[in-house]
Amino acid sequence: MHDPNPGLDRLTTPCLVLDEARMTRNIRRLAAKAEALGVTLRPHLKTAKSVDVARRVLTGGSGPATVSTLAEAEVFAAAGVQDILYAVGIAPQKLPRVLELRARGCALVILIDSLAQAQAVAEAAQAAGQPIPALIEIDSDGHRGGLRAGDPELIEIGRRLHDSGAELRGVMTHAGESYGVDGSAAHAVFAGKERDATVAAARALREAGLPCPVVSVGSTPTAHAAEDLSGVTELRAGVYMFFDLVMAGIGVCDTNDIALSVLTTVIGHQHDRGWVLVDAGWMAMSRDRGTAAQTVDQGYGVACDLGGRIYPDLIMRQANQEHGILALRPGSTERLPNLPVGTRLRILPNHACATAAQHDRYHVIPEDGSGALMEWNRFGGW
Amino acid sequence: MHDPNPGLDRLTTPCLVLDEARMTRNIRRLAAKAEALGVTLRPHLKTAKSVDVARRVLTGGSGPATVSTLAEAEVFAAAGVQDILYAVGIAPQKLPRVLELRARGCALVILIDSLAQAQAVAEAAQAAGQPIPALIEIDSDGHRGGLRAGDPELIEIGRRLHDSGAELRGVMTHAGESYGVDGSAAHAVFAGKERDATVAAARALREAGLPCPVVSVGSTPTAHAAEDLSGVTELRAGVYMFFDLVMAGIGVCDTNDIALSVLTTVIGHQHDRGWVLVDAGWMAMSRDRGTAAQTVDQGYGVACDLGGRIYPDLIMRQANQEHGILALRPGSTERLPNLPVGTRLRILPNHACATAAQHDRYHVIPEDGSGALMEWNRFGGW
Numbered sequence: 001m002h003d004p005n006p007g008l009d010r011l012t013t014p015c016l017v018l019d020e021a022r023m024t025r026n027i028r029r030l031a032a033k034a035e036a037l038g039v040t041l042r043p044h045l046k047t048a049k050s051v052d053v054a055r056r057v058l059t060g061g062s063g064p065a066t067v068s069t070l071a072e073a074e075v076f077a078a079a080g081v082q083d084i085l086y087a088v089g090i091a092p093q094k095l096p097r098v099l100e101l102r103a104r105g106c107a108l109v110i111l112i113d114s115l116a117q118a119q120a121v122a123e124a125a126q127a128a129g130q131p132i133p134a135l136i137e138i139d140s141d142g143h144r145g146g147l148r149a150g151d152p153e154l155i156e157i158g159r160r161l162h163d164s165g166a167e168l169r170g171v172m173t174h175a176g177e178s179y180g181v182d183g184s185a186a187h188a189v190f191a192g193k194e195r196d197a198t199v200a201a202a203r204a205l206r207e208a209g210l211p212c213p214v215v216s217v218g219s220t221p222t223a224h225a226a227e228d229l230s231g232v233t234e235l236r237a238g239v240y241m242f243f244d245l246v247m248a249g250i251g252v253c254d255t256n257d258i259a260l261s262v263l264t265t266v267i268g269h270q271h272d273r274g275w276v277l278v279d280a281g282w283m284a285m286s287r288d289r290g291t292a293a294q295t296v297d298q299g300y301g302v303a304c305d306l307g308g309r310i311y312p313d314l315i316m317r318q319a320n321q322e323h324g325i326l327a328l329r330p331g332s333t334e335r336l337p338n339l340p341v342g343t344r345l346r347i348l349p350n351h352a353c354a355t356a357a358q359h360d361r362y363h364v365i366p367e368d369g370s371g372a373l374m375e376w377n378r379f380g381g382w
Numbered sequence: 383m384h385d386p387n388p389g390l391d392r393l394t395t396p397c398l399v400l401d402e403a404r405m406t407r408n409i410r411r412l413a414a415k416a417e418a419l420g421v422t423l424r425p426h427l428k429t430a431k432s433v434d435v436a437r438r439v440l441t442g443g444s445g446p447a448t449v450s451t452l453a454e455a456e457v458f459a460a461a462g463v464q465d466i467l468y469a470v471g472i473a474p475q476k477l478p479r480v481l482e483l484r485a486r487g488c489a490l491v492i493l494i495d496s497l498a499q500a501q502a503v504a505e506a507a508q509a510a511g512q513p514i515p516a517l518i519e520i521d522s523d524g525h526r527g528g529l530r531a532g533d534p535e536l537i538e539i540g541r542r543l544h545d546s547g548a549e550l551r552g553v554m555t556h557a558g559e560s561y562g563v564d565g566s567a568a569h570a571v572f573a574g575k576e577r578d579a580t581v582a583a584a585r586a587l588r589e590a591g592l593p594c595p596v597v598s599v600g601s602t603p604t605a606h607a608a609e610d611l612s613g614v615t616e617l618r619a620g621v622y623m624f625f626d627l628v629m630a631g632i633g634v635c636d637t638n639d640i641a642l643s644v645l646t647t648v649i650g651h652q653h654d655r656g657w658v659l660v661d662a663g664w665m666a667m668s669r670d671r672g673t674a675a676q677t678v679d680q681g682y683g684v685a686c687d688l689g690g691r692i693y694p695d696l697i698m699r700q701a702n703q704e705h706g707i708l709a710l711r712p713g714s715t716e717r718l719p720n721l722p723v724g725t726r727l728r729i730l731p732n733h734a735c736a737t738a739a740q741h742d743r744y745h746v747i748p749e750d751g752s753g754a755l756m757e758w759n760r761f762g763g764w
Contacts, residue, residue, distance in 0.1 A: 012764055013473065046703060068665075068704045088704045089649040091395065091661050092724045113650050116723040144705050145650045145659050176702065267471040268495050268527045277527050279473050283450075284764075287669035287736055320558065321428060321735055322450045322470045323526050341498040342474045353703055354669055357740070360763055381742060382394055382666075 007373045008306050008363075009344060013265040014284035016359040017346060018376070019308065021367035022259035023241055027057050030223060030240045037229045042066050042085060042216065044238030047353045050362065051079040052376035057241050063107075066236045070097050071381045077106035085109045085216070087172065087236070089137060089145050092120035099128050109169055109214075113137040113145050118157045122164030133167040135214060136205075140197035141190060143176035149200035158210045170214025171201045174236070178221040182250045182295070187225030194222055199231035221252050242352040245302060249294040255302065255310060260356060261346035262301070263363070264324065266339050275317075276326040276339050280347060282319040286354035300324060301347035308346060311337050316347055389755045390688050390745075391726060395647040396666035398741040399728060400758070401690065403749035404641035405623055409439050412605060412622045419611045424448050424467060424598065426620030429735045432744065433461040434758035439623050445489075448618045452479050453763045459488040467491045467598070469554065469618070471519060471527050474502035481510050491551055491596075495519040495528050500539045504546030515551040516543055517596060518587075522579035523572060525558035531582040540592045552596025553583045556618070560603040564632045564677070569607030576604055581613035603634050624734040627684060631676040637684065637692060642738060643728035644683070645745070646706065648721050657699075658708040658721050662729060664701040668736035682706060683729035690728060693719050698729055 008017065034041035043057045046068035054076055058065055063083030067073045073084050074097075082105065090098070090110045101108045112118055112134050125132045136157055139146030147154050161168040178190035194217035202212040217229070218236035229235070242260045243253040264280035282300065291298040300316035303326050313332035318325040324347070328334055339345070349355035356362075357380060364374040390399065416423035425439045428450035436458055440447055445465030449455045455466050456479075464487065472480070472492045483490045494500055494516050507514045518539055521528030529536050543550040560572035576599035584594040599611070600618035611617070624642045625635040646662035664682065673680040682698035685708050695714035700707040706729070710716055721727070731737035738744075739762060746756040 012479075013475070014764060088661065089659065091647040091649050093395070093647060097394075114723055117650075120724070139652075142655075144657075144700075144702060144707060145652070265473040265475060267473050268499075270521075270527070273524075275526075277471065279470065282670075282736065283739060283762075287671070287733075288664075289669070289671075318526075320526060325526060341496055342502070351669075354664065357665060358762075380665075380740075382396060 008263060011263055011363055013263050013344065014280035015263050016356060016362050017261050017263050018242070018362040018364045019259045020364050022257060024056070024367055026241050026243055026253070026257060026259060030237060031059065033224060034235050037226060037235065039229050039232055040064060040234040042234045042236045043241070044068070044087070044236050045072055045076060047238040047242055047356065048378065049356070049380065050376050050378040051075065053241065054079065054081060064234070066238070069382050070094055070101070071379070073101055073106065073108055075379055077101055077104065083107050085111070085135070087111055087174070089113055090117055090121065092117065095120065095124040095132070098132060099124065099130070102130065102132070109133045109135060111135050111137050111172065112157065113147055115153065115157055115160060118160040118166070121166045122160055125166040126164060131165055131167040133169040134161055135170050135172045135216060136168070136201070138171050138173040138197050138201045140173040140193045141175045141177040143174065146173060149197045149204065154201055154204060155208045155210070158205045158208065162210050168205070168210055168212070170212045170216065171198050171205070172214070172216035173198050175219050175222050178219050179246065179250065184225045184251060187221040187252070188227055191222035191226035194218065195226070195229055195232055202231065220247060221250060224252050239352050242356070244352040245298045245348055245350045246290040246294070249291050249296060249298070255348060258348045260352050261304065261308070261348050262355065264345050264347060266341050266343040266345070268341060274327050274336055276336070278324040278326060278345065279322065280324045281322045283321050284358055285316065285319060285324065285347065285349060286351065286358050288349070288351040288354035290350040298350060301349050304346045304348060306344055306346065390645060393645055393745055395645050395726065396662035397645050398738060398744050399643045399645050400624070400744040400746045401641045402746050404639060406438070406749055408623050408625055408635070408639060408641060412619060413441065415606060416617050419608060419617065421611050421614055422446060422616040424616045424618045425623070426450070426469070426618050427454055427458060429620040429624055429738060430760065431738070431762065432758050432760040433457065435623065436461065436463060446616070448620070451764045452476055452483070453761070455483055455488065455490055457761055459483055459486065465489050467493070467517070469493055469556070471495055472499055472503065474499065477502065477506040477514070480514060481506065481512070484512065484514070491515045491517060493517050493519050493554065494539065497535065497539055497542060500542040500548070503548045504542055507546060507548040513547055513549040515549040517552050517554045517598060518550070518583070520553050520555040520579050520583045522555040522575045523557045523559040525556065528555060531579045531586065536583055536586060537590045537592070540587045540590065544592050550587070550592055550594070552594045552598065553580050553587070554596070554598035555580050557601050557604050560601050561628065561632065566607045566633060569603040569634070570609055573604035573608035576600070577608070577611055577614055584613065602629060603632060606634055621734050624738070626734040627680045627730055627732045628672040628676070631673050631678060631680070637730060640730045642734050643686065643690070643730050644737065646727050646729060648723050648725040648727070650723060656709050656718055658718070660706040660708060660727065661704060662706045663704045665703050666740055667698065667701055667706065667729065667731060668733065668740050670731070670733040670736035672732040680732060683731050686728045686730060688726055688728065
């Protein structure tokens with residue numbers, strides 16, 4: 001018989017487990033969706049922070065890709081990724097690192113949403129005598145940064161970039177508020193907002209005689225729900241490759257699609273309280289409680305056996321630094337499974353980006369069924 | 383004039399800043415308290431995870447110390463710490479690493495609270511032909527693991543350890559529930575529970591003819607509030623060396639005692655919403671929202687200028703992975719300070735253990751006023 005967990009019983013716990021078969025299925029699903037929509041997929045590598053994952057998720061070895069830190073840009077550029085969008089508004093102090101990456105051959109594009117940044121970018125480009133291409137961030141849902149599509153400052157910023165030799169590359173948005181609504185129809189509304197806001201901004205720039213080749217949108221919920229991306233050139237998403245309980249809770253995936261879990265060992269019980277104590281606390285799971293505001297609160301995660309089968313209603317109800325307390329959900333009629341000290345379990349995480357960030361490597365269950373676990377490094381920092 | 387921030391304006395943001403003068407003050411404060419109480423202080427190194435901090439916090443270079451992972455035990459043992467308590471219930475699979483550390487000369491003590499663990503420890507000690515000293519965890523407040531002091535299993539576990547050659551070293555407890563109550567008087571109640579439960583358990587073991595040389599209690603709130611620790615031999619605490627907003631929120635310290643902060647740079651604004659966007663999101667702050675349930679909710683942290691002076695009512699209201707959104711607290715009558723793009727700020731964290739864990743080093747403002755920042759590494763993992 002095929003062993004579904006080659007070596008999981010020999011790992012030091014807690015540790016991070018990645019199910020390659022699920023990841024591949026998730027990667028293919030969004031790649032097919034982007035193709036059907038007629039847009040380029042620019043995967044966000046901030047969830048994975050792993051060169052091994054990047055090799056599997058990027059359609060070409062050299063990109064396109066999205067990152068959330070310059071440390072990611074530097075690591076992925078060194079691994080051969082050449083087409084990178086750094087999708088967090090630039091701090092002027094970071095421009096020397098941007099220039100250095102570009103000088104080393106990485107076609108790095110940055111993000112701005114203010115005249116102050118446009119001025120800093122223009123000055124850095126002029127001083128260096130080389131362009132620094134930038135997208136202008138558009139606010140499509142009030143989530144965080146960005147200009148409204150009709151803001152007259154948009155044209156001013158575009159002109160400042162264009163006239164200075166910095167290079168106006170286009171516009172982008174991220175409907176982060178889509179994480180807060182449930183179901184494909186609701187996500188499609190946000191996908192429409194992303195498209196409408198960026199296409200309107202692109203039109204405004206072009207009508208002012210400015211270039212706007214790139215129109216970039218995306219989040220995992222909106223990417224999967226989008227129906228028509230006319231006028232959009234590229235789609236970004238990150239957590240779709242692993243998925244998590246937050247995404248399952250709003251209907252973007254099923255819990256059986258979640259590729260990431262934390263391996264843990266039972267270290268004790270409080271029988272009269274119905275508690276099973278494990279050696280994965282918030283240090284291994286992260287403090288993310290993203291399902292707390294959802295219809296079903298999953299605590300710090302959902303407990304599965306070594307083969308990935310969910311124990312009905314068994315969740316991590318509380319977490320200390322290195323202790324997790326598993327118990328049945330409030331009101332459950334299930335029976336607590338017998339899990340003696342030393343039993344190994346896997347916990348599905350609320351938020352893949354946050355949980356993965358607590359670990360320095362993935363222990364990968366290979367999809368080819370070859371048996372031996374692989375180890376893929378991941379990195380952090382800025 | 384003395385420059386209070388030697389080089390903070392040249393660091394890559396976000397990053398972790400440690401104020402050595404505040405840390406030293408905090409270390410001295412609890413050391414004096416332990417001395418007045420007549421107990422040995424066994425600092426918990428899980429907050430700092432740094433050999434440089436350990437050197438400053440340990441009364442002797444070789445301990446005593448407490449750790450929360452075997453990785454910590456291994457790193458600190460390699461740095462010369464010889465007297466270590468691993469204060470998380472042992473998973474039987476970890477016993478070979480415990481034996482290896484002990485064989486290398488580290489006087490590592492482990493923790494158990496079940497017959498299953500006692501049996502595993504006894505078997506491992508017998509197979510190795512060397513003792514494995516263990517404390518039995520006592521539950522003094524219903525917080526997580528441990529036996530009630532009157533539980534007859536306590537004697538059975540003690541006997542199993544003692545008769546097997548594993549070695550019964552004593553009892554310990556941690557009143558984690560003390561974090562949930564406000565003020566010294568309330569913390570003193572939990573300090574009393576810690577003392578009463580462990581002293582009663584020690585008496586029960588001794589009356590059964592078993593040894594119990596160690597009676598170990600502690601948490602930062604109870605350590606600072608304890609008035610009488612008769613019968614207790616040692617005191618454990620961890621976060622006291624750095625402090626944080628959670629500790630300030632329950633009156634254990636003042637915000638001016640908090641030695642840890644995250645340095646960040648302003649990257650944008652949403653002027654009509656009163657938002658200042660910074661490049662420290664939850665990846666830099668952690669997802670910990672420990673003040674959410676306190677009287678004053680500090681969001682993801684309190685904003686200070688580079689010199690560490692708090693901006694009245696300015697907190698991190700929301701956090702994305704690499705974006706923090708600063709705004710005034712709800713209902714504030716303060717005026718939003720003028721913080722242009724590129725301005726640097728420091729954010730005091732909710733929970734020092736969680737925030738520090740997001741970083742691989744401390745940038746230390748030296749207490750001797752010498753000017754140059756120091757860099758102290760920290761580590762993670764299990």
